[in-house]
Ligand code: EZ4
């Protein structure tokens with residue numbers, strides 16, 4: 001089998017997605033997601049200018065070899081643009097392999113270790129009562145795990161809040177907007193949110209929260225302690241993710257479970273976090289880690305140290321990335337949870353897929369390969385629209401992680 005075409009499809013059915021479509025001489029095609037929020041065209045160009053010509057004529061069955069060729073062949077290692085591009089190629093190759101055997105990818109990865117993939121949804125509200133109502137709405141839909149983010153008195157435009165319920169999308173059209181942030185004001189409200197939430201929903205619901213890289217290690221330790229009685233499933237991204245050492249301090253001061261890694265793109269970004277057991281969940285998904293191949297390497301490393309996975313699954317990852325994540329989620333022993341933000345109906349129409357939600361779980365379905373298609377004609381109706389995540393400044397104007 002040979003790859004005869006490599007096409008990059010950019011479409012924006014509500015938000016931008018970069019999709020790689022590989023075609024083989026046998027007629028089998030494969031899809032991979034190369035979307036990197038706010039840097040979509042950089043990955044598209046990396047794929048079309050630097051990778052596509054190298055794939056033509058190559059045997060798509062040699063997935064590990066192609067992964068190594070693209071990773072080491074660039075000389076420049078890692079980085080989100082490179083690794084998102086490699087991720088797209090790797091997913092498309094697994095899709096082709098699955099289709100060529102007439103099997104869903106998880107069957108080729110050793111078969112399912114579980115009956116369904118536990119997912120969490122995103123509830124948000126402008127204040128605590130609104131947020132509690134939003135969580136209850138998710139529970140009404142059958143979710144067993146819900147992330148809660150609330151507005152902060154004195155701040156407008158807080159991460160995680162206020163751009164729709166099921167389809168929350170933080171990137172906005174046009175150049176980046178700016179938001180004002182105060183970690184002190186944020187810390188005034190979050191413990192109350194979770195103490196009230198736990199009282200309202202009872203002991204059995206999994207509650208999660210995302211700090212989005214904004215706290216110092218001391219602030220994170222303080223918050224983790226205040227949340228212990230609410231028994232969170234996890235507290236995510238407490239400190240800037242590039243500082244692995246910060247987690248030693250946080251870990252030593254709280255029993256609240258910790259998750260990090262949606263912005264990582266390699267096992268080298270989390271080697272200390274995992275080998276010192278400083279976190280409970282690693283979030284780096286196939287779309288960032290170099291596809292199914294890369295994500296499985298991180299998961300296997302984490303398994304050795306008792307760290308579980310909790311892959312990023314925001315709407316800036318396309319249904320192709322979600323399908324790839326589910327194939328891995330099903331097959332690794334140390335699966336923890338999968339983030340699941342619902343895509344818009346427009347996105348679902350462009351990317352018809354076999355996975356589906358029921359009773360708090362996602363089910364991958366039995367379609368061969370990844371089980372996702374792209375309607376290229378429909379995709380053409382949604383041209384690329386520049387859109388960016390906001391930039392944060394503290395109240396005195398200092399730039400701060402968003
Ligand atoms: O803000 O994916 O846990 N989920 C998140 C996401 C991120 C977006 C950034 O593009 O933190 O909502």
Ligand code: CO
Pocket residue numbers: 210212236237262
């Ligand atoms: Co996050």
